[in-house]
């Protein structure tokens with residue numbers, strides 16, 4: 435079973451279409467989305483529609499939550515983007531297709547905060563972190579913060595978790611302590627996806643390692659590489675493998691759409707050109 439893991443589309447239709455095309459070419463069995471389908475970008479309705487059409491399910495991200503309910507702890511640019519996005523889902527215009535509006539709203543309401551893939555507890559999926567599925571950022575530099583990572587890994591029911599949220603693709607590894615749990619005595623590492631030569635093997639050895647995998651962001655990468663990011667999970671061998679993919683897309687087109695919408699800050703478009 436090969437599963438495409440996508441996350442943080444952020445209403446970037448140009449990036450999402452390129453990713454979907456690549457997924458089709460690679461013959462994966464299914465697509466799952468780790469959340470933040472909307473927020474920041476100019477095409478929330480089209481992106482929700484494509485997720486509904488192509489993904490087995492989508493988790494709830496903090497930006498989906500913000501548009502559905504209200505933004506919490508958002509900076510002014512992100513908050514205003516959320517209010518604008520929310521209005522795109524409201525049946526206010528004369529010529530709006532009311533059934534599409536209702537369908538999109540229902541889809542947002544049904545998003546879950548976490549999932550266990552195929553009922554296998556080794557595969558936990560959340561938007562942000564196992565400890566705080568909606569809000570906790572797990573940054574690469576957190577490998578120096580054992581207390582934070584130990585607490586974040588703690589609620590994992592099995593060996594692997596898959597998260598988005600930071601928009602930085604890569605893999606955290608934790609080596610269990612002497613009592614065979616993840617604690618402040620564990621050793622933590624982070625491998626950047628862009629520094630990998632090939633697929634990353636989730637080496638289960640004798641059960642001493644736990645992994646948290648981030649496929650990166652489809653629609654707003656933040657690791658200094660502006661290409662759209664996603665990953666393919668291949669569980670066909672004894673050790674599961676993660677293939678990270680990076681894809682060029684016409685970011686200047688998305689940037690121009692954002693520039694034309696006065697309530698979306700220009701910075702939301704220009705950052706797409708540099709991946710910052």
Ligand SMILES: [Fe+2]
Pocket residue numbers: 442444470495497599600601
């Ligand atoms: Fe996000």
